[in-house]
Amino acid sequence: MAxxxxxxxxxxxxxxxxxxxxxxxxxxxxxxxxxxxAWVNVTSFDFxxxxxxxxxxxxxxxxxxxxxxLPEKKLEEINIIESHMETKYSTAQICHFKNHxxxxxxxxxxxxxxxxxxxxxxxxEHVWTQWRLKSGKEIRNLFRKHVEISxxxxxxNGYPDMGAYWLRAYETPTFKEDVEELWQQIKPLYDQxxxxxxRALREHYGKELVSAKGPIPVHLLGNMWAQNWGNIMNLxxxxxEKSYVDVTAALKNQSFTAKRMFELADQFFQNLGLNPMxxxxxxxxxxxxxxxxxxxxxxxxxxxCNGKDYRIKQCTDITMKxxxxxxHEMGHIQYFMQYKxxxxxxxxxxxxxxxxxxxxxxxLSVSTPKHMHKVGLLxxxxxxxxxxxxxxxxxALDKVAFLPFGYLVDLWRWNxxxxxxxxxxxxxxxxxxRENYQGVKAPNLRTEEDFDPGSKYHIAxxxxxxxxxxxxxIQFQFHRALCQAAGQxxxxxxxxxxxxxxxxxxxxxxxxxxxxxxxxxxxxWPEALEKVTxxxxxxxxALREYFKPLEDWLKKKNQENNEFVxxxxxxxxxxxxxxxxxxxxxxxSRVLTAGNSIASLTGDNGAGYLGGRPSVSLLxxxxxxxxxxxxxxxx
Numbered sequence: 328m329a330x331x332x333x334x335x336x337x338x339x340x341x342x343x344x345x346x347x348x349x350x351x352x353x354x355x356x357x358x359x360x361x362x363x364x365a366w367v368n369v370t371s372f373d374f375x376x377x378x379x380x381x382x383x384x385x386x387x388x389x390x391x392x393x394x395x396x397l398p399e400k401k402l403e404e405i406n407i408i409e410s411h412m413e414t415k416y417s418t419a420q421i422c423h424f425k426n427h428x429x430x431x432x433x434x435x436x437x438x439x440x441x442x443x444x445x446x447x448x449x450x451x452e453h454v455w456t457q458w459r460l461k462s463g464k465e466i467r468n469l470f471r472k473h474v475e476i477s478x479x480x481x482x483x484n485g486y487p488d489m490g491a492y493w494l495r496a497y498e499t500p501t502f503k504e505d506v507e508e509l510w511q512q513i514k515p516l517y518d519q520x521x522x523x524x525x526r527a528l529r530e531h532y533g534k535e536l537v538s539a540k541g542p543i544p545v546h547l548l549g550n551m552w553a554q555n556w557g558n559i560m561n562l563x564x565x566x567x568e569k570s571y572v573d574v575t576a577a578l579k580n581q582s583f584t585a586k587r588m589f590e591l592a593d594q595f596f597q598n599l600g601l602n603p604m605x606x607x608x609x610x611x612x613x614x615x616x617x618x619x620x621x622x623x624x625x626x627x628x629x630x631x632c633n634g635k636d637y638r639i640k641q642c643t644d645i646t647m648k649x650x651x652x653x654x655h656e657m658g659h660i661q662y663f664m665q666y667k668x669x670x671x672x673x674x675x676x677x678x679x680x681x682x683x684x685x686x687x688x689x690x691l692s693v694s695t696p697k698h699m700h701k702v703g704l705l706x707x708x709x710x711x712x713x714x715x716x717x718x719x720x721x722x723a724l725d726k727v728a729f730l731p732f733g734y735l736v737d738l739w740r741w742n743x744x745x746x747x748x749x750x751x752x753x754x755x756x757x758x759x760x761r762e763n764y765q766g767v768k769a770p771n772l773r774t775e776e777d778f779d780p781g782s783k784y785h786i787a788x789x790x791x792x793x794x795x796x797x798x799x800x801i802q803f804q805f806h807r808a809l810c811q812a813a814g815q816x817x818x819x820x821x822x823x824x825x826x827x828x829x830x831x832x833x834x835x836x837x838x839x840x841x842x843x844x845x846x847x848x849x850x851x852w853p854e855a856l857e858k859v860t861x862x863x864x865x866x867x868x869a870l871r872e873y874f875k876p877l878e879d880w881l882k883k884k885n886q887e888n889n890e891f892v893x894x895x896x897x898x899x900x901x902x903x904x905x906x907x908x909x910x911x912x913x914x915x916s917r918v919l920t921a922g923n924s925i926a927s928l929t930g931d932n933g934a935g936y937l938g939g940r941p942s943v944s945l946l947x948x949x950x951x952x953x954x955x956x957x958x959x960x961x962x
Contacts, residue, residue, distance in 0.1 A: 463781030527563035599837030628659035658686030666847030677855035680797025
């Protein structure tokens with residue numbers, strides 16, 4: 328139990344978060360009403376006979392409403408559920424490994440830092456397990472109800488389930504098959520990386536913890552979800568006597584400020600012939616953590632849809648990581664500025680993966696030793712094959728290690744939405760996919776009382792995830808095409824490999840990129856992809872080409888060590904298939920009843936949900952949600 332002052336501080340924080348989500352809930356419901364009014368107007372036209380193909384495309388996009396199509400009560404219900412799932416995730420805290428009176432450890436920054444830096448397996452297992460107890464497990468029943476209502480909304484929009492509704496954005500009937508094909512294209516590289524990492528972890532932790540042929544214990548990989556393995560690079564650097572690029576010290580020695588980092592990124596885009604950041608950007612962006620208020624520090628880019636107001640919010644640290652992030656976020660701003668003259672309905676990426684891919688493609692150039700040398704942050708730059716293997720492994724622990732996770736999150740959800748995965752098997756089917764695709768296993772036995780998928784923000788917040796898999800593939804397609812246009816990559820010249828390419832200063836590459844960005848989503852994404860790459864399909868060959876020197880080295884190293892490549896199925900089950908308590912639906916009704924009861928006591932009669940006056944009842948209802956679920960957890 329936490330000391331009284333800690334409990335009070337936690338209660339205040341929880342109150343503020345709940346109040347924020349109440350405001351968000353009201354705004355979402357108000358926006359849903361606006362969407363529905365527009366939808367009624369659009370669907371009053373029979374646009375199937377329109378002669379103007381572009382106008383027909385706009386009407387077709389606007390005719391799909393999303394959850395706003397639901398009846399009013401159902402819409403309130405799903406929004407309350409979503410707000411509560413996000414609240415539980417945002418307020419989840421655990422206690423210290425040794426001192427159970429020291430509680431209040433949040434995901435950011437405490438738990439993330441522990442998972443990245445700690446090397447004692449018992450500490451890592453404690454943090455990993457407790458986070459899932461305090462986050463995912465608490466929303467299992469809510470998630471089940473959310474799936475049910477989401478599928479109702481999908482059917483009202485003309486789709487068989489919510490997974491199919493999500494996939495409409497890709498405009499490709501074979502999208503699922505295409506993604507699986509991409510994964511099979513990537514898997515040989517991933518398997519070699521997995522084998523090398525498993526050996527390094529076995530040497531560090533011992534064969535009792537890390538087997539020679541089995542999945543890797545997931546808590547040892549340096550990240551709460553094992554989606555990125557870069558934090559354990561120091562356990563497996565191929566050539567430790569050779570450096571790999573980190574210009575953090577140079578940034579600090581040269582007295583860089585956040586403003587200077589942003590100015591350098593702006594210059595990069597101007598060197599490509601793209602637009603400079605407008606005055607409003609410099610006046611209104613938040614690029615350093617404010618001293619007088621608390622903000623969510625996760626970097627993000629914002630388009631205020633008036634053709635001139637674009638902003639970045641980032642609590643910039645003077646590090647190489649943030650230097651690259653600045654370029655990535657500014658890539659989003661470039662996209663916003665380039666498609667600003669499109670109709671509002673087209674002002675988004677060609678598909679949900681494009682926005683992330685553009686920023687990441689730019690980062691592939693910026694992160695090279697060549698570019699760091701060019702901007703004066705790396706003095707002693709020479710092409711050293713061993714240093715390059717260090718560099719490529721560091722990149723692979725980020726990019727390649729992510730790909731199976733980036734795929735399986737939504738593969739699991741698609742199967743949940745279409746009924747292939749029953750609510751009784753949520754957790755065990757999750758771990759089946761984790762083992763099959765990632766080659767990882769839980770550190771302890773999981774059951775169907777747990778809900779480990781819900782420990783990931785995008786599950787709790789109902790955010791589709793396959794966009795990240797898509798972006799990690801097509802960013803390398805963009806990079807290869809832009810590098811060829813810039814004359815920085817020649818597949819037939821070993822002196823000009825893809826991983827050394829920096830497109831900085833190439834107006835030809837910039838024009839190629841600009842023409843694609845200006846399209847927004849006005850045309851199906853294969854046409855936008857073709858504009859840059861000449862290809863109309865996603866293709867992982869560029870990714871394989873980028874990492875080819877590393878893949879060749881990994882194959883050789885694994886063969887030298889007689890390392891088993893791949894993983895054998897565990898003999899002991901990682902998840903116990905047992906029917907979870909079927910009380911979720913009753914709980915949801917208790918939540919809604921509690922909210923309605925308080926609303927009636929205040930005389931508000933629900934106006935707070937749909938945007939009347941500022942509502943005390945809405946805040947009270949949100950607290951009743953917390954109280955009901957805390958009661959459930961105690962049982």
